[in-house]
Amino acid sequence: xxxxxxxxxxxxxxxxxxxxxxxxxxxxxxxxxxxxxxxxxxxxxxxxxxxxxxxxxxxxxxxxxxxxxxxxxxxxxxxxxxxxxxxxxxxxxxxxxxxxxxxxxxxxxxxxxxxxxxxxxxxxxxxxxxxxxxxxxxxxxxxxxxxxxxxxxxxxxxxxxxxxxxxxxxxxxxxxx
Numbered sequence: 001x002x003x004x005x006x007x008x009x010x011x012x013x014x015x016x017x018x019x020x021x022x023x024x025x026x027x028x029x030x031x032x033x034x035x036x037x038x039x040x041x042x043x044x045x046x047x048x049x050x051x052x053x054x055x056x057x058x059x060x061x062x063x064x065x066x067x068x069x070x071x072x073x074x075x076x077x078x079x080x081x082x083x084x085x086x087x088x089x090x091x092x093x094x095x096x097x098x099x100x101x102x103x104x105x106x107x108x109x110x111x112x113x114x115x116x117x118x119x120x121x122x123x124x125x126x127x128x129x130x131x132x133x134x135x136x137x138x139x140x141x142x143x144x145x146x147x148x149x150x151x152x153x154x155x156x157x158x159x160x161x162x163x164x165x166x167x168x169x170x171x172x173x174x175x176x177x
Contacts, residue, residue: 001061001065001075001076002061002062002065004058004061005057005058005059005061005062005065005079006058006062007058008054008055008057008058008059008061009055009058009059009062010058011051011054011055012051012052012054012055013055015051015055016051046095048090048094048095049087049088049090049091049095050087052086052087052090053083053084053086053087053090054083056082056083056086056087057079057080057082060078060079060082060083061075061079064079107135107136107140109142109163109166110163112133112135112142112160112163112168113160113161113162113163114159114160115133115134115159116133116157116158116159116173117131117132117133117142117144117158117159117160117168117170118131118132118133118158119131119144119152119153119154119155119156119157119158119170120132120141120154121154122151122152122153122154123145123146123151123152123170124146124151125146125149125151127145128143128144128145128167129143129144129145129152129154130142130144131158131160131168131170133160142168143166143167143168144158144160144167144168144169145167145168145169145170146169146170146171147161147162147169147170147171148171150172152170152172156172157172157173158170158171158173159171159173
């Protein structure tokens with residue numbers, strides 16, 4: 001039985017190492033061929049959950065074998081229960097929330113018109129600087145130029161007047177009035 005437990009641990013470690021090093025390449029090469037692993041009726045059948053459970057089974061089995069005097073049948077049952085709990089934990093704590101998370105900003109530069117921004121790199125009268133503005137759930141830095149031809153110092157609040165050629169044309173904002 002110890003060989004099976006060791007096999008589960010080695011499989012889990014190899015899966016993790018291969019996923020980290022070659023995961024993107026394998027994903028591109030297979031192009032969704034393994035999508036059947038997360039069947040609609042069985043969303044918990046994600047590779048990360050299954051492999052996490054298999055690895056936990058091996059680890060729990062080895063620990064119980066080395067540190068207790070229980071029979072191999074009882075050790076296998078307890079290790080299986082631990083594996084189910086770990087796989088469920090991986091699914092509900094990591095996999096399911098990640099499935100529902102946002103993948104990208106999905107913001108068009110044209111949507112920046114009229115938004116407030118802060119100058120990060122001062123903008124000369126005839127040249128470019130950098131501004132930071134809110135985009136979706138985060139912030140984005142964009143190349144900016146002065147709309148009025150006036151220099152704009154770092155830290156100044158500005159408004160995006162227009163967007164041309166991937167450059168935000170901004171003007172100073174007087175927030176005091």
